[in-house]
Amino acid sequence: MKIHAIHRFLWLLLSALAVVFSGCKQKTEAAKPGRPLIGLSLADLKEERWQRDRDFFIAKVESLGGQVIVQDAAGDPNAQMRQCDGLLAKGVGVLVVVPKNADAARPIVLSAHAKGVKVISYDRLIGGSDVDLYLSFDNEKVGEIQAQAIVEVMPKGNYLILKGDPADKNSEMISRGHLKILQPLIDKGDIHIAASQSCDKWLRSEAQRITADALQKSAIDAVLASNDGTASGAIAALQSKGLAGKIPVSGQDADLIACQYIWQGWQTVTVYKPIQKLAEAAAVQAMRMAEGKGADSSQTVPLDNDGATVPALFLTPIPVTKENILATVAADGFHSKREITGEE
Numbered sequence: 001m002k003i004h005a006i007h008r009f010l011w012l013l014l015s016a017l018a019v020v021f022s023g024c025k026q027k028t029e030a031a032k033p034g035r036p037l038i039g040l041s042l043a044d045l046k047e048e049r050w051q052r053d054r055d056f057f058i059a060k061v062e063s064l065g066g067q068v069i070v071q072d073a074a075g076d077p078n079a080q081m082r083q084c085d086g087l088l089a090k091g092v093g094v095l096v097v098v099p100k101n102a103d104a105a106r107p108i109v110l111s112a113h114a115k116g117v118k119v120i121s122y123d124r125l126i127g128g129s130d131v132d133l134y135l136s137f138d139n140e141k142v143g144e145i146q147a148q149a150i151v152e153v154m155p156k157g158n159y160l161i162l163k164g165d166p167a168d169k170n171s172e173m174i175s176r177g178h179l180k181i182l183q184p185l186i187d188k189g190d191i192h193i194a195a196s197q198s199c200d201k202w203l204r205s206e207a208q209r210i211t212a213d214a215l216q217k218s219a220i221d222a223v224l225a226s227n228d229g230t231a232s233g234a235i236a237a238l239q240s241k242g243l244a245g246k247i248p249v250s251g252q253d254a255d256l257i258a259c260q261y262i263w264q265g266w267q268t269v270t271v272y273k274p275i276q277k278l279a280e281a282a283a284v285q286a287m288r289m290a291e292g293k294g295a296d297s298s299q300t301v302p303l304d305n306d307g308a309t310v311p312a313l314f315l316t317p318i319p320v321t322k323e324n325i326l327a328t329v330a331a332d333g334f335h336s337k338r339e340i341t342g343e344e
Contacts, residue, residue, distance in 0.1 A: 036066040036094070036290030038283075039087035041080055041108075043100035043124070045072040047202075047229065049253050049275060050098070053123070056279035057096070064287045075201060077101035077167075084108045088115055093290040096120045096282060101167040102127040118289040121310075122282055125169040128306035133295040135282050137273045138314045139170045143177020143226075145319045146250035149269035150222050151181060151191075153248040157221025160214045161196040162207050162234060164226040171198065174226050174252075194218050199230045207233025215241055223249045228258035228270055235266050254320055254329050259340045262322050272318040272328055281313065 038061055042050055058068045069087060073080035077100040087095060088111060095112045099105035102125060109129040112119045118132040125134050150159075161178065164171035185191040195214045199206040207230035214220055215237060223238075225231035231251030238244045245265045251258045252271035261267035285295055300311035320328050330337045338344060 036287060037090070037092045038066055038068045038286050038290065039084070039090070039092035039095045040068050040070045041084050041087065041095065041097045042070065042072050043080065043098045044075045046075075047253075048255055052275050053098075053279050056276045057283050060280040060283035061287065064283065066283075066287055066290065073100050075100060077104040080105065081108055085111060088112060088117060092117060094118050094120065094286045096122050096286055097126065098122045099124050099126045099168075102169040103167070105129075120282060120286055120289070123170070123278065125305060127169055128308065129310075130308040131305070131310050132289060133285055133300070134303060134305070134310050134312040135278065135285065136170070136312070136314060137278065137317045139173035140177040140180070142252050142271045142273075142317050143174035144180055145177075145271050145317060146174070146224055146226070146252065146269060147178045147181035149319060149321065150224055150248050150250050151185065153268055154222040155185070156190045158192050158194040158219055160194055160211060160220045160223045160234075162210060162223065162225040162230045163196065163198040164230070165200060165202050166198040168202070171226060178224055194220055199226075199233070202227055202229050204229045204233035204236075207231070208236045209233075211237035212240070215243075220247060223247060225249055225251050227251055228253045228255040228267075231267055231270075232257055232261070235261060238266075252317070254334060256335050256339055259320075259325060259329055259335055260342075262320065262325055263341050265322070268321065270320045272320045272334070273315070274318070274332065274334075278315055281315065285313070 040057060045051055054070055061068050069090060071083035071087060073083060080100050084095060095117055097108060097119060105126045106129045109119050109126055109131055121131040121134045123136045163175055182191055197210045211234040223234045225234050228251035231249050234249055235244055238247055248268040250269050251267060254270050254272040258267055258270045262270060295311045300313050302309050303312035318328055326337060329335055330340060
């Protein structure tokens with residue numbers, strides 16, 4: 001028994017030492033010269049697209065010789081601030097942030113800059129801050145694409161506008177794009193805005209509730225939904241009234257369900273943003289910054305961010321309808337033809 005107890009003690013001791021040395025090894029690798037450590041703070045990983053962003057970003061950074069630590073705020077802006085403080089404490093050289101709340105994320109930039117760490121605002125802009133780079137698709141163009149596609153199908157009538165999360169600066173940009181197309185037709189009296197409401201946290205359930213309420217109050221001829229999540233909520237409300245496929249609906253992100261709805265004729269358009277290009281561009285810029293360089297000025301334009309001028313890098317979004325869905329989304333391998341159509 002005594003010998004057995006000694007053996008067990010030695011085994012436990014060796015196991016504990018192995019854990020300690022393993023932890024030390026990981027810490028050493030994180031700080032190893034030539035292996036920059038990048039922090040990626042995501043607002044929420046529940047949506048399909050953000051999982052893709054994460055995976056493409058990690059793969060590109062690692063191919064360039066860097067490392068990534070990922071944090072998921074699960075929709076909580078306070079948790080995101082704490083997590084970013086944790087990433088800074090771990091010694092990240094660059095912080096890439098998808099802010100949950102554009103304004104609440106400002107202290108993240110201040111904390112990072114106080115430690116000499118550069119910040120990339122990824123896809124969503126951190127409001128009123130001097131981020132080192134804002135990298136996204138042209139969100140006003142997204143709004144224009146959505147509105148133009150719906151106007152082509154329904155040039156006159158009552159429109160329901162489902163805006164995005166009011167805490168997300170992208171929502172404002174998309175709305176400005178909508179109005180560039182709609183305002184002349186509103187002024188002519190061809191289009192009437194029956195309702196225009198924000199969907200808190202881009203929630204499908206919010207969009208469904210707002211659409212159902214609008215259908216109770218007046219006839220709706222078209223739905224301008226700002227993303228595919230809100231589009232699916234609107235379509236659920238339309239289905240309950242037997243109107244799915246009879247009223248045009250917009251979206252963005254090329255989520256699988258949206259692509260399937262487009263193929264079925266329930267959704268008119270989504271906006272495809274080749275996420276791999278965005279994530280890889282962010283990875284390249286993050287690695288440049290980790291090496292002590294600034295954002296590539298040959299690719300950026302100055303953007304006014306509530307008084308702070310920041311460099312912005314915009315990629316071009318692509319309208320997707322039933323006519324071109326196989327030549328865009330499927331051809332890129334974003335979703336397969338079988339996933340979209342149910343056919344081989």
